[in-house]
Amino acid sequence: MIQIEQANQEAMLCSGHAACPGCIDALSARHVLTAMGPNTMAVIPPSCMAIIAGPQPYSSLKIPVYQPTLESSAAAATGLRRALDAKGKHDTQVIVLAGDGGTYDIGFQCLSSAAERNEDFIYFCLDNEGYMNTGAQKSSSTPHFARTGSTPAGKTSRKKNLTEIMAAHRVPYVATASAGHLPDLLRKVEKAKTMQGTRIITLLIPCMDGWGVADDAGLMTARYAVESGAFPLYEIEDGHRYTLNHTSKTRPVADYLALQRRYRNMASVDIETLQAEIDEGWATLQERVATSERKHHA
Amino acid sequence: MSANQKAMLLTGNQAVAWGARLARPRVVPVYPITPQTPVLEQLTEFQAAGTFDAEIITPESEHSVMSACIPASLVGLRVFTATASQGLLLMHELLHYASGARTPIVMANVNRTVASPWAFWPDQTDSLSQRDTGWIQYYVESAQEALDTVIQAYRVAEQVLLPAMVNLDAFYVSHSLEPVLVPEQQLVDSYLPAFDPPHKLDTDQVEAWGNVATQDMYYRHRQSLAEAMERVPSLAAQADHEWAQLTQRSHGVIERYRCDGAKTVIVTMGSMCGTARDAVDALREAGQAIGLVKVRLFRPLPTAGLREALSGVDEVIVLDRNYSPGHGGVLHQELRAALYGSAVTPRIHGLLAGVGGVNVSPAKIVEFVNQVARSEAQSDSQWVR
Numbered sequence: 001m002i003q004i005e006q007a008n009q010e011a012m013l014c015s016g017h018a019a020c021p022g023c024i025d026a027l028s029a030r031h032v033l034t035a036m037g038p039n040t041m042a043v044i045p046p047s048c049m050a051i052i053a054g055p056q057p058y059s060s061l062k063i064p065v066y067q068p069t070l071e072s073s074a075a076a077a078t079g080l081r082r083a084l085d086a087k088g089k090h091d092t093q094v095i096v097l098a099g100d101g102g103t104y105d106i107g108f109q110c111l112s113s114a115a116e117r118n119e120d121f122i123y124f125c126l127d128n129e130g131y132m133n134t135g136a137q138k139s140s141s142t143p144h145f146a147r148t149g150s151t152p153a154g155k156t157s158r159k160k161n162l163t164e165i166m167a168a169h170r171v172p173y174v175a176t177a178s179a180g181h182l183p184d185l186l187r188k189v190e191k192a193k194t195m196q197g198t199r200i201i202t203l204l205i206p207c208m209d210g211w212g213v214a215d216d217a218g219l220m221t222a223r224y225a226v227e228s229g230a231f232p233l234y235e236i237e238d239g240h241r242y243t244l245n246h247t248s249k250t251r252p253v254a255d256y257l258a259l260q261r262r263y264r265n266m267a268s269v270d271i272e273t274l275q276a277e278i279d280e281g282w283a284t285l286q287e288r289v290a291t292s293e294r295k296h297h298a
Numbered sequence: 299m300s301a302n303q304k305a306m307l308l309t310g311n312q313a314v315a316w317g318a319r320l321a322r323p324r325v326v327p328v329y330p331i332t333p334q335t336p337v338l339e340q341l342t343e344f345q346a347a348g349t350f351d352a353e354i355i356t357p358e359s360e361h362s363v364m365s366a367c368i369p370a371s372l373v374g375l376r377v378f379t380a381t382a383s384q385g386l387l388l389m390h391e392l393l394h395y396a397s398g399a400r401t402p403i404v405m406a407n408v409n410r411t412v413a414s415p416w417a418f419w420p421d422q423t424d425s426l427s428q429r430d431t432g433w434i435q436y437y438v439e440s441a442q443e444a445l446d447t448v449i450q451a452y453r454v455a456e457q458v459l460l461p462a463m464v465n466l467d468a469f470y471v472s473h474s475l476e477p478v479l480v481p482e483q484q485l486v487d488s489y490l491p492a493f494d495p496p497h498k499l500d501t502d503q504v505e506a507w508g509n510v511a512t513q514d515m516y517y518r519h520r521q522s523l524a525e526a527m528e529r530v531p532s533l534a535a536q537a538d539h540e541w542a543q544l545t546q547r548s549h550g551v552i553e554r555y556r557c558d559g560a561k562t563v564i565v566t567m568g569s570m571c572g573t574a575r576d577a578v579d580a581l582r583e584a585g586q587a588i589g590l591v592k593v594r595l596f597r598p599l600p601t602a603g604l605r606e607a608l609s610g611v612d613e614v615i616v617l618d619r620n621y622s623p624g625h626g627g628v629l630h631q632e633l634r635a636a637l638y639g640s641a642v643t644p645r646i647h648g649l650l651a652g653v654g655g656v657n658v659s660p661a662k663i664v665e666f667v668n669q670v671a672r673s674e675a676q677s678d679s680q681w682v683r
Contacts, residue, residue, distance in 0.1 A: 043369070050510075056512075062504065063504060064500060065506035067506070069391055074362075075327075075357055078357065078362075078366050079327060079366030080372075083369065086352070086370075087373065087375065110357065110358065110359070110361070112358070113357050113359075117355075
């Protein structure tokens with residue numbers, strides 16, 4: 001497995017890219033790309049990552065990049081993968097680096113289709129919980145009560161559970177990960193690399209601008225998301241084998257909310273509602289993990 | 299029949315599939331839609347029988363089909379697909395994307411009415427409404443021409459790095475059985491050089507496609523696309539000529555049928571050409587100086603060839619099996635634009651004939667010709683049936 005120091009030295013993402021100061025998207029992508037190595041091609045739809053990838057004639061990535069339309073990443077990755085297979089380049093990995101809008105919303109149809117066919121690529125959803133590249137509007141990944149440009153009074157519905165939906169396609173590997181827990185993230189990328197078929201890893205990406213987080217608070221916010229249970233770290237293999245990677249929930253969600261301006265002036269009753277939703281989600285996940293462990297260790 | 303071709307009884311759709319098979323594409327994303335579905339089924343049957351070595355991808359929509367075609371072509375492989383009507387319209391955004399990425403994908407489109415309401419009849423509005431997407435467009439009138447054109451389209455598309463669409467009318471061409479001469483693989487291999495584009499997605503020589511461009515870069519990119527388009531008519535003529543040397547079959551970029559000394563010329567595209575040939579024969583028999591100009595290459599429109607073909611003609615009758623609301627028959631208006639400002643000034647009558655798949659018989663075309671002889675040319679296309 002690559003070490004964190006190695007990721008800094010053998011960066012596949014060049015310095016001088018266009019990310020905002022403190023951006024967790026760029027930090028996460030840098031580690032993912034180093035773990036993937038040079039024999040990789042990336043599909044990057046319109047998103048913050050497409051801006052980070054650089055304007056022509058520059059490219060921040062040291063690997064071939066194809067930028068498709070917003071809604072077609074998984075279909076484009078399919079075409080790329082099959083063309084490489086037809087050329088006999090089976091060892092070249094195809095990855096997608098897409099945002100949550102391009103994944104949960106407009107790109108979801110073709111992602112579901114590719115997963116059903118079990119197309120051979122790793123899909124990284126860089127989930128900053130909204131359309132941050134257009135100035136922070138809500139996506140179906142935006143959590144309940146979060147204020148965005150299109151939900152100025154707070155979002156009235158809950159975040160879509162992409163991980164469970166993708167696991168229901170019975171693909172070999174679905175996981176959540178976070179730059180706040182970097183060794184776990186790198187392990188998951190390495191693990192996904194050894195597998196074949198559709199592998200989907202969702203990375204929570206706290207967004208300085210869109211979430212209203214201090215420039216130096218991105219990693220702390222990412223860690224609080226995991227510690228509060230708002231973004232549990234877990235893996236689902238073949239649609240049913242669950243592994244919980246961060247097993248304790250040690251922090252009230254209020255701690256996590258307090259770091260972010262998108263939850264400003266939230267009524268205490270709403271905080272209680274959100275806490276109850278997170279508690280319920282955490283309990284459901286625990287049950288699934290326990291059921292999975294009973295079945296597979298029996 | 300020459301020794302290197304085999305006669306088979308094929309529908310237009312089967313002929314398209316044979317053309318694709320002989321061109322040896324390596325990636326074929328495809329989605330079924332009436333009346334294109336037999337193309338898909340024939341290709342998957344070829345593959346199952348071991349006679350077609352391509353990655354066939356069957357995504358959930360035509361949108362994903364074209365999304366997969368583009369990067370596969372950018373890897374440096376020959377790509378084929380086929381669609382019709384709503385499928386083509388669903389691809390619209392990606393049609394622009396493909397020409398922008400300079401990917402010489404070849405796609406057969408079976409011309410079918412556009413909804414709503416739902417209908418399944420021959421009508422060319424689907425592909426004509428995509429005329430600004432940067433695709434080369436051919437219109438064919440027979441199964442034989444469909445096979446030949448798929449192969450010729452690769453020859454042209456790969457020289458200019460532009461995608462090409464081969465359009466065949468629903469049912470009249472797509473589902474009609476005709477004897478077709480199918481060339482041997484060796485003949486097609488000698489005609490189509492291996493596809494090896496100058497830029498590729500390749501881990502050994504790292505390049506990217508799609509990154510944001512400046513105004514100046516975008517401007518120059520569109521200019522280079524225009525330069526490529528300008529080369530198409532002469533390259534298409536050359537591709538047809540070289541195909542004729544191998545197969546003894548030529549279809550032209552435009553075709554002039556019995557145009558010698560013609561004072562009246564019918565201009566149309568696709569399956570209507572076959573009907574118009576019969577009408578021309580009947581009228582010539584009756585002593586009228588009439589001919590047919592078939593537009594086989596519609597995009598780019600071979601303006602110089604059309605001006606030459608229509609020079610000295612008094613009356614031009616355009617038969618449009620399509621309708622652009624607020625504009626009229628697309629070929630009618632394109633032809634008016636092509637001749638405007640030139641020394642060639644026939645009266646141009648635009649007739650909306652066969653829109654929605656309404657039957658147009660040879661006798662009906664004779665009737666149209668006789669009516670037009672007694673009327674002034676209108677700037678607007680006229681509804682006739």
